[in-house]
Amino acid sequence: MADVAHPGERIPIASDHAGFELKERLRVSLAELGYEVQDIGTHGTASTDYADYAHPLAQEVSSGEAERGILLCGTGLGMSYVANRYPGVRAAVAWTPEIAALARKHNDANILVLPARFVSDEDALEILRAWLNTAFEGGRHTRRVEKIERIGAEGAGSEA
Numbered sequence: 001m002a003d004v005a006h007p008g009e010r011i012p013i014a015s016d017h018a019g020f021e022l023k024e025r026l027r028v029s030l031a032e033l034g035y036e037v038q039d040i041g042t043h044g045t046a047s048t049d050y051a052d053y054a055h056p057l058a059q060e061v062s063s064g065e066a067e068r069g070i071l072l073c074g075t076g077l078g079m080s081y082v083a084n085r086y087p088g089v090r091a092a093v094a095w096t097p098e099i100a101a102l103a104r105k106h107n108d109a110n111i112l113v114l115p116a117r118f119v120s121d122e123d124a125l126e127i128l129r130a131w132l133n134t135a136f137e138g139g140r141h142t143r144r145v146e147k148i149e150r151i152g153a154e155g156a157g158s159e160a
């Protein structure tokens, strides 16, 4: 896949202890791809609470200070639970490049969440690149993404 250059884009990244080592590797990869990486932590392998890192990163994306961000924990689940509580945040756990690309195309995912204990370093980099380089398709998906923020059901229909 050809990498799209985003010179100067600041991308915040954060993990707990379970995602720390993979975060360190992806920080290097992001810098090599030309991104300005903002490392929110954690900064070592000591046991930490994922929410302490997900909150500040999700706040950055929700407020618009950052366009998108990256979170890592063991399963990806705890980080995604926290991040998806923030208005406008769409945090997608992705364990294959295909899921990462669909999370962009169909869901306009603005936070990538990696399950660090379940992906290899090589796979994680491919997942990251798929997410970075895939655009939102818009169209019918715009309506669906807009409905995410609504409280309560407003009727159901089906369209592929």
Ligand code: RB5
Residues within 6 Å of the ligand: 016, 018, 019, 050, 073, 074, 075, 076, 077, 078, 079
């Ligand atoms: C840490 O052991 C682990 O629970 C955490 O990284 C994450 O997987 C939680 O969702």
